[in-house]
Amino acid sequence: MLKQITKFFTSLKLTVTCLAFFLIIVFVGTMAQVDQGLYQVQELYFKSLLIYWGPENADWKIPVLPGGYLVGVFLMINLVAAFVSRFKLTKKKFGIYITHAGLILLLLGQVFTDALSRESAMEIEEGGTSSHSEDFKLDEWVLIDHSNPTEDKVYTIADSLIAGSKGSVIIADSLPFKVKVHDYWQNVSLTGSLIDEDGNQKSGYTRVEATTGFDNVYLKPIPPATSMDSRDMKAAIVELLDGDTSLGQWLVATRMNAQKFSHNGKQYSVAMRAKRYYKDFSLTLLRATHDKYTGTDLPKNFASRVRLKNDNTGEDREVLIYMNHPLRYEGMTFFQHQMTAGEVVRRSGMTPSSVFQVVKNPTWLTPYFACIMVGLGLLIQFMIHLLAFVKKRKQAA
Amino acid sequence: MKKFLPFIVLGLFTLWIVSAMRPAKPRGYMDDVQFGQLPVLREGRLQPLDSVGMNALKLIRGTRKVPLEGNNEKGEWGNFLEIRGDGKGQLTERRWYQFSKHPKKLNPSEWLMEVMMHPEIADERYIFAINHPDLVGELSLDGKGLDKSGLRYFTFNEIRDRFPTIRHHAQSAFEQEEALRSPFEKAVIKIWVGMNTYLELKNTIAPQDSHNFNSDLENYLAIITPGLEAYRNQVAGKEHDEAILGQFSAYMDRFQMLSSARTLMVPPRKDSGMDDQWSNIGTNLITAIQTQDVKPAVRSYARMASSFHADDSGNFNQALNQYRQSLQSDFDKELKRTHIEYSYNRFAPFYKSTVIYLIAFILACVTWVNGSEGTRKTAFYLVALAAIVHTGGLLTRMYIEGRPPVTNLYSSAIFVGWGAVILGLILERIYRDAIGAAIASIVGVLSLIIAHNLALEGDTMGVLRAVLDTNFWLATHVVTITLGYASTFFSGFLAIVYIMRGFFTHSLSKQTAQSLTRMVYGVICFSTLFSFVGTVLGGIWADQSWGRFWGWDPKENGALLIVIWNALILHARWGGMIRERGMMNLAVFGNIVTAFSWFGVNMLNVGLHSYGFMGAAFKWLMIFNASQILIIAIGLMPLSTWASFKSKSRNQPA
Secondary structure, three states, X not given: OHHHHHHHHHOHHHHHHHHHHHHHHHHHHHHHHHOOOHHHHHHHHHOOOEEEEOOOOOOOOEEEEEOHHHHHHHHHHHHHHHHHHOOOOOOOOHHHHHHHHHHHHHHHHHHHHHHHOEEEEEEEEOOOEEEEEEEEEEEEEEEEEOOOOOOOEEEEEEHHHHHHOOOOEEOOOOOOOEEEEEEEEOOEEEEOOOEOOOOOEOOOOEEOOOOOOOOOOEEEEOOOXXXXXXXXXXXXXXXXXXXXXXXEEEEEEOOOOOEEEEEOOEEEEEEEEEEEEEEEEEEEEEEEEEEEOOOOOOEEEEEEEEEEEEOOOOEEEEEEEXXXXXXXXXXXXXXXXXXXXXXXXXXXXXXXXXXXXXXXXXXXXXXXXXXXXXXXXXXXXXXXXXXXXXXXXXXXO | OHHHHXXXXXXXXXXXXXXXXXXXXXXXXXXXXHHHHOEEEEOOXXXXXXXXXXXXXXXXXXXXXXXXXXXXXXXXXXEHHHHOOOOOOOEEOOOOOOOOOOOOEEOHHHHHHHHHHOHHHHOOOOOEEOOOHHHHHHOOOOOOOEEEOOEEEEOHHXXXXXXXXHHHHHHHHHHOOHHHOOHHHHHHHHHHHHHHHHHHHHOOOOOOOOOOHHHHHHHHHHHHHHHHHHHHHHHOOOOOOHHHHHHHHHHHHHHHHHOOOOOEOEOOOHHHOOOOOOEOHHHHHHHHHHHOOOOHHHHHHHHHHHHHHOOOHHHHHHXXXXXXXXXXXXXXXXXXXHHHHHHHHHHOHHHHHHHHHHHHHHHHHHHHHHOOHHHHHHHHHHHHHHHHHHHHHXXXXXXXXXXXXXXXXXXXXXXXXXXXXXXXXXXXXXXOOOHHHHHHHHHHHHHHHHHHHHHOOOOOOOOOOHHHOOHHHHHHHHHHHHHHHHHHHHHHHHHHHHHHHHHHOOOOOHHHHHHHHXXXXXXXXXXXXXXXXXXXXXXXXXXXXXXXXXXOOHHHHHHHHXXXXXXXXXXXXXXXXXXXXXXXXXXHHHHHHHHHHHHHHHHOOOOOOOOOOOOOOHHHHHHHHHHHHHHHHHHOOOHHHOHHHHOOOOOOOO
């Protein structure tokens, strides 16, 4: 029995089957991107155990294909099993050995990247300074206590916890108030008027039942955003309670301004905003430049000159971040991501600004090593074949 | 004698190549060669005027040259302007059987000279390609223009009063999303873009209505001061010279159009340190209001324009020569580069290698029938000669651009062909059975034809957008992945040879079958290496430029598909799941996978790698895929139906 299992997991048949499924998944996942966003495709096809299918508008779906993770797991077991039981580190098989070792490293590296890497964005206006970046997808609910004139005190609750507490009360010692979540939506559209520009009635909106802050706000739940660079507008109706006394009921939503209130003589504000990651250093944007080729609108280069300041280490230096040349610092990498700059921006009187993509990926080096190992391994193996072949032909001739 | 035949054939073709490499001489009495080599900045790239003309012609006419002679309706041969009578009858270009006729044609420089300096003549050239029958009908152009086997060309004068109609249709066509445009809408946009390009070129050196730009320029410079004074007085409500003011503002109106010309003819001052700050003539004329003078280049071009218009070749050549001399000291390097690009345009290396590859392919196929070593050798030599020309063209492009070989879809086609040709030559050298030569030449021909069609979209050496502007990654990732494409195609074509020869002919001997198998196996190993390393390098580049190694972007997935497919074939082979024929069928399917990765994903119009979107090629991709599936179907036929195996009781392969 054990022998059979070993045989199954080390067999080349399993390899070929997995590769065939992998091929189909990649193809289907590529074609699906025409209709679905990259983010959604990743979740449904590549980062899933099973791929489901159901007719349009039907509320049932059946699994039709193994997902990327399932095939990946089998391929990985197959690879490791074959590696352990079949591959010998001999001179003749040396190439195969390190090729597959490299593959294991590459796949493991990607698993760790999926698990450990974090992407966020840091936006700075020219002349401005920032020491935090914001998550691309995740949000947080915040309550800010402004009573201390030198420093705000910020209480945060992750957006997922708010979502999970719909209808219940969040009580924590670290919070000054009890937080009752009346309602929560993954993605909404908000409007102040039910009549659109052409004078037609907008459909699907309902009046928000909030007692404080906004008066006439109508809300419509919409499906989650699918494209990689658009984000959901998460919304919640949250009531704050000091003991049993209600302080009010607020509608909070991503990209909506913070709403101020006072209680017991202290100033507070509540908001829903992108989840922030604070750094122990700061970046100041000195100058953002967007070059175009003369006589055209084709972008030639985007570059940001920044000052990096770290009080802990006393570092204070200028860095140029531009296309294909990120800044790597403290385990994070800052890439030039978006930019509002150039002649047109300056002439229109706007302050140029720059957005950096901040990536924290402890395993970013694995593909480099894996590539070298696999490339070298294949090269060695094929050279061995080639030399043997040439030798044989020489003898035959 | 027979022994020397391969060398004689090789000698003849070499002679053809060498004779085409002689330095160009001006054909008319106006020096079009010198003019065509003058450096200008267009689309962000320093280039010779010849390239400006060539790219415009490709865009407007779809050809590189403009024929001047042909037949009229009565079958008379001659210059179109002379034989067309009242301009109503349908003219035709040389028909395929008119071997004795060698129609005169304008090369891009000569055409551009007319457009820029004597537009009245250029307006009579048959350059606007309009082929959609509905559009020809809508513009009531039936019975007009010039015909070449069904392709129709019209002069500017024939279509100038249709401009409002074209604009009307173009406006609604532009509202339609690009992927959803109908053939009619595409045709409308093409002619609209063509006419605008033409109008812009006509208003680059001088306003299109200027007959003597040199004296216009002198006159304009002379009235700037009184003109400005008259203008100020008019604004202040004082008495002013109406005549001078009228003249002055007429000039301003005419120069306005010139200042939006996209061909920047006037070089910057070299000591200014602003190497790319070229400007157009219109801007120079308008800023002369402040400086009272124009840069010397403007005066030179004005002299050229006036003497060209007056048909005064002596004066024209003198002005041209002087201008060129004046550039010599500051723009020596640039002049060398534009000189080389000019020669490259004239020589058309990829056209020449296509012709030679095609002949070599026919000879290689003949070898399989007649078994002659002489024919095989001739084919081999010709492929080698074409490969040298191909390589030369590739290296010249790299020199002109200052970049690695692959920068866009066009150059990837050139490079895929090149990689396959080199592989084929190596295999031919080892096996000497005409298979390597046949595949080298056919992949060479096909990829260069694809490249030729991609080139019609415009400049093939265009500047690179910010993310792609990195020679390191272009040299490593792009080159390896393209070699991966080339070798995967190569193994696919080897497999096609196996199936076709096995099924349709008696020529697939056991030995040939075995050596083909070994070749396919070897090439797949090679492509696994290149496509894997290329794909991972692409990931590393992505990690360097936007912080993620892998994002399941269509172009990334396409490359991954090739890796998976090659790995699948190798593992299936090692596991004994497939044998000779199975491997061949899988290798043919590899062609479909590669074509999808190379072109298919660009047609999806999603993802970050938007370096080469194209719509029209979809049909061809589908035709190619269908042909490959047909071949696989043949490959799956029982061996008893294969011509090579049914007749003789040879050992059949599995």
